[in-house]
Amino acid sequence: VSGKKQERAAAATKKKAKRDLSPGGLARRFGGWWFAAVPAQRVAGVRILVGLFAVWYLWGRYLSFLYLNRLPVSNWRPIGAVSLVVDQPLDPLVWQAIVIATIVAAIAFTLGILYRVTGPVFALLLLFTTTYRNSWSMVFHTENLLVMHTAALALAPAADVWSVDRWWRARRGAPMPEPDGKYAWAVRLAAVLTATTYVIAGLAKLRLTGFDWLDGHQLRNQIGFDNLRKALLGDKVAGLAVPLLEHPALFIALSLLTVAVEIGAPIALLGGRIAALWAVTAWGFHVGVIMLMGIVFPYPLYGIAYAPLFAVERPMGWIGRQVGRLVARVRKRPT
Amino acid sequence: VSRDRWLPIAVSVVLFVATASPVLKNPNRDSFPLSTYPMFAWKRSTTMTMEYLVGFSESGARWHPPPRAVGTGEPMQAKKILENAGRGGPPAMKTLCETAARRVARWRKDIVVVMFVRGTHEAIDYLVYGKRGTERELVRCAVPGREAEAARVPPWAQLVPPPVKPVKPVPPPAAPPGRATPGDEENR
Numbered sequence: 001v002s003g004k005k006q007e008r009a010a011a012a013t014k015k016k017a018k019r020d021l022s023p024g025g026l027a028r029r030f031g032g033w034w035f036a037a038v039p040a041q042r043v044a045g046v047r048i049l050v051g052l053f054a055v056w057y058l059w060g061r062y063l064s065f066l067y068l069n070r071l072p073v074s075n076w077r078p079i080g081a082v083s084l085v086v087d088q089p090l091d092p093l094v095w096q097a098i099v100i101a102t103i104v105a106a107i108a109f110t111l112g113i114l115y116r117v118t119g120p121v122f123a124l125l126l127l128f129t130t131t132y133r134n135s136w137s138m139v140f141h142t143e144n145l146l147v148m149h150t151a152a153l154a155l156a157p158a159a160d161v162w163s164v165d166r167w168w169r170a171r172r173g174a175p176m177p178e179p180d181g182k183y184a185w186a187v188r189l190a191a192v193l194t195a196t197t198y199v200i201a202g203l204a205k206l207r208l209t210g211f212d213w214l215d216g217h218q219l220r221n222q223i224g225f226d227n228l229r230k231a232l233l234g235d236k237v238a239g240l241a242v243p244l245l246e247h248p249a250l251f252i253a254l255s256l257l258t259v260a261v262e263i264g265a266p267i268a269l270l271g272g273r274i275a276a277l278w279a280v281t282a283w284g285f286h287v288g289v290i291m292l293m294g295i296v297f298p299y300p301l302y303g304i305a306y307a308p309l310f311a312v313e314r315p316m317g318w319i320g321r322q323v324g325r326l327v328a329r330v331r332k333r334p335t
Numbered sequence: 336v337s338r339d340r341w342l343p344i345a346v347s348v349v350l351f352v353a354t355a356s357p358v359l360k361n362p363n364r365d366s367f368p369l370s371t372y373p374m375f376a377w378k379r380s381t382t383m384t385m386e387y388l389v390g391f392s393e394s395g396a397r398w399h400p401p402p403r404a405v406g407t408g409e410p411m412q413a414k415k416i417l418e419n420a421g422r423g424g425p426p427a428m429k430t431l432c433e434t435a436a437r438r439v440a441r442w443r444k445d446i447v448v449v450m451f452v453r454g455t456h457e458a459i460d461y462l463v464y465g466k467r468g469t470e471r472e473l474v475r476c477a478v479p480g481r482e483a484e485a486a487r488v489p490p491w492a493q494l495v496p497p498p499v500k501p502v503k504p505v506p507p508p509a510a511p512p513g514r515a516t517p518g519d520e521e522n523r
Contacts, residue, residue: 034347035340064408071406074419074427080367127368134367137415147368148354155346185343189350196354201372207362208376221379224458231462232387232454233417234399235410242462258375 034188035181040161041313043183044112046190047158049312050149051110053304054126057146058103065099065129066092068136075137082131090132102129109150112163123147123154146299148193149308156186162320190308195265198282202262214259216251223251226293238294254288261285268309279306381458385414386421386473388435390446393484395494398446404435421453425474432476440478447481448488450474470495 020026058065069092076089090098105122108114130143159165160177170176177183205213212218227241244250261282268278286300299305357371365371388405390398402413420431428451436449456468470491477485488494 035343067406071416072419072427072431074423075412075416080369131367136412137419138409138412139365139367139370140409141370141372141374144368144370144372148350152346152350155342182339182343185347189347192347192351193354196351197370197372200355200358200370201374201376203358204362204371204373204376208373209378212378213376218378219375221381221458222375222377224381224462225379225383228381228383228456228458228461229385229414230410232385232399232456233410233413234388234401234404237462245459245463 034185036184037179037181038184038187038311039179039313040157040177040183041317042311043153043156043158043187044160044162045312045316046149046187046307047112047153048110048162048316049304049307050146050153051106053299053302054106054122054146054150055103055110057143057298058099058106058129062099062103065133066096068133069095071136076135077137078135079139080131080134081127082135085128095132098125098132099129101125109154112159112165115159115163115165119154119156119158123150126150142297142299145194145197145305148197149190149305152186152189152193157182158186162316187308191269194305194308195268198262198265202259202265205259205262214252214255216248216253216255219255219258220245220248220251223292226295230294236294238290238292240291241293244292257281258285268306271309275306275309279303279309282306382455382468383458384453384455386417386451386453387414388417388432388449389452389470390439390443390449390478391488391494392445393447393487395488396445397495398443400435400439400442400446400449404438404449405431406434417451420451421473428474429476432474436476436478440480447478447484449476449478450491467495 020028069089073089078086089095102122102125105118105125108118109122127147130147134140134143160183209218223238223241224245227237231237261278265278265282268275268282283300283303283306286297289295289297290301353369357366357369360371362371362373362376365373388400390400392398402408402410405413405416407413407416416431420427432449432451439446439449450472451474452470452472454468454470457466460466461468472491475485
């Protein structure tokens with residue numbers, strides 16, 4: 001009987017806490033969500049995805065990063081963190097060393113090697129390398145979330161499992177970590193940063209163009225303008241641009257959808273199916289951008305931007321188990 | 336709040352406030368990684384004036400060299416490089432044109448001359464109906480080793496007949512305060 005009473009009392013307290021809309025009550029609820037116990041694999045999974053993307057991204061652009069220093073110096077306009085550190089282009093060898101160091105740090109970050117050191121070092125190197133790249137006359141918008149997510153993960157215990165650090169600790173008999181709030185905050189933060197960047201992009205449209213942005217004309221003009229530039233610069237015109245430019249009415253729906261996805265991004269923080277629906281819609285928006293403007297935002301396009309919204313440890317754990325079984329089977333096979 | 340929560344709270348607050356802070360700033364002033372994300376937010380006309388390169392074969396066949404010709408794989412960075420060269424006057428345009436001509440020689444054997452051009456086009460007319468606007472040759476340079484053929488390429492007026500209905504040139508947009516120009520934000 002006393003057990004039932006206690007349960008009832010706990011349920012009543014929970015209900016009361018839900019109704020408590022005072023600043024203190026809201027802060028407690030928010031703190032409960034921010035630090036809710038989750039498995040260590042969640043933040044580790046996000047670390048691996050972000051790290052793999054960073055390695056692929058930096059490695060694939062290695063030469064184009066190096067070529068930056070060959071551009072005419074008149075194109076050099078330092079911005080952000082770079083403007084605080086250097087006021088002229090770096091010596092090509094120094095720049096090459098920094099790019100290589102960033103790639104090496106990205107690999108260490110992904111594998112979770114000496115993570116307490118390599119995590120923050122990678123975050124700083126990535127910030128510098130990408131900002132330096134953006135200091136050559138052109139501010140790209142494809143690397144912002146990668147840099148912010150890396151910063152969020154760098155100071156979190158994101159390599160307590162699924163890492164070389166963990167393998168090393170396990171050899172010395174350390175137990176597997178239990179689910180804990182310390183594994184939640186960096187993932188929550190990364191999710192909030194994803195939503196924030198979309199909201200800012202949506203607000204920028206309304207701040208710069210007002211509600212005129214919603215009538216479809218501006219979007220059509222943007223697409224025409226962008227593709228014309230590409231054609232004149234000898235680049236490919238996006239596949240769907242020319243057929244759709246002839247149908248202005250279509251752009252009203254596309255404009256409304258774009259702003260709805262951007263301004264409505266915070267609903268993804270509710271999690272579950274709502275997060276999935278938003279993520280699929282936002283991903284579709286980026287696919288649309290490729291088809292209409294030929295602009296690739298690889299970070300969201302490969303789904304990494306949305307990974308913090310989901311329990312990534314489940315599919316990644318499943319993949320890990322399948323790989324483990326496969327390896328075991330290969331080892332058992334008689335030679 | 337327990338002591339081990341202070342660092343996560345501080346990191347969370349700093350990163351969130353930093354990421355959200357551009358919303359309080361002038362949206363024209365873009366930076367990295369804290370951006371106002373104004374890439375598709377600008378009011379646009381479909382008519383634009385810009386500098387670009389055009390290659391011609393000896394027979395007058397026209398070709399637009401890719402962004403790599405000016406030293407980058409990114410089209411919008413190429414636009415900036417061309418724009419900066421255009422601002423630098425004939426010597427800067429000539430230098431860029433010659434560099435591009437050397438690269439073009441590796442990709443297209445039929446191209447004998449590269450021209451630095453400023454043109455004004457209407458996007459829908461150009462893309463949908465194939466109508467070019469007005470163009471002006473600013474500088475030309477021969478592809479190395481093809482000087483003799485390049486000399487036989489006729490002047491621009493003969494190469495590119497003027498359009499039936501010329502497009503009115505658009506004045507460049509006024510630069511907003513700060514280092515960024517609308518061109519920076521329109522790019523991505």
